[in-house]
Amino acid sequence: MPIAPGQPALIAVAVATLWAQPSAPGPEDRLALGVPSAIREWVARLTNDIRANGLKGRVRTQCLLGTRVEVQRITDGWAEVICPQQETSGWVPLDQLVYPAEGDTDGVEHFVSATATAVREEPGGDVAIPGVTLGTRLRIVGAAYRGWVPVSLPGPRQPGWVPQRDLANEPVAVLSKAEPPSIGLISAGLDAVKLAQQLLEIPYLHGGVSAYGIDAPGLVWIVYRQLGIDVPRFNDALIESGEAVEFEDLHPGDLVFIEHGGDPKTPAIMAERSQSDLPEVIFSSSVYGKVVVESLKDSELAGITACRRLPVQA
Secondary structure (H helix, E strand, O other), rough: OOOOOOEEEEEEOOEEEEEEOOOOOHHHHHOOEEEEEOHHHHHOOOOOOHHHHHHOOOOOEEOOOOOEEEEEEEEEOOOEEEEOOOOOEEEEEEEHHEOOOOOOOOEEEEEEOOOOEEEOOOOOEEEEEEEEEEOOEEEEEOEEEOEEEEEOOOOOOOOEEEHHHHHHOOOOHOOOOOOOOHHHHHHHHHHHHHHHHHHHOOOOOOOOOOOOOOOOOOOOHHHHOOOOOOOOOHHHOOOOOOEOOOHHHHOOOOOEEEOOEEEEEEEEEEEEEEEOOOOEEEEEEEEOEEEEEEEHHHHEEEEEEEEEEEOOOO
């Protein structure tokens, strides 16, 4: 069934970039527009300045494989879509979408826990979808075979196969269940730090939410998504999420909003106190061009604009 305005669609590539308008991509962005989408290669060819500043006003966000979107209009091979999951909209190449097929919601949903993996046509076979990244939800639709599990793919396609070790042990539905606050708060915070550490050195990418490039709120979004906790995708809503806490009461996994790179609302994930007793935070830095862990110096403490504790319950 063809993609049509007013109808739902699914992201059919590992990572689809949502652009401000069809004319926003330049010749240097063609790798991000294809099927498959070569996001890693695209990001690698961009300079630090383009990744931090050159995509502003051009890129809205990115959506991962299987994300459900609502098609608003179609023109010249492009579709304007709304992504309810991130409460935003943008333009995506029509070829990167597929109409939902019967049975798309079958199976047990698991997160990809590896930094990146590939969906193959058969166990150990040819790659069907490369570059599937941390935080992607895949549905297991059959029994494991020699360390591989079958997963459903968006649209009318045969199931693909991924290494079982690349998926989270617990289904998404289990992760999303609320725990008692005293237990859930501690475990979720420590797990958030561990996941953020997994993404250290990932390039900064304005609008990015993948293991190939990620912005500051994107890091928070993907880390807590992996824990089954939905948080806002963008800074203005994120800084109002959860509850306010005093700086002295911060726990690992809490958010510290700092002034960085000209943005007074840059979110960072509280890690721990360093040996010098200065607080350490993990964040995607537009200045350093990557995800870093850094001790906040006394001069930077004055630039903290908010401290928030995200809800444990999804």
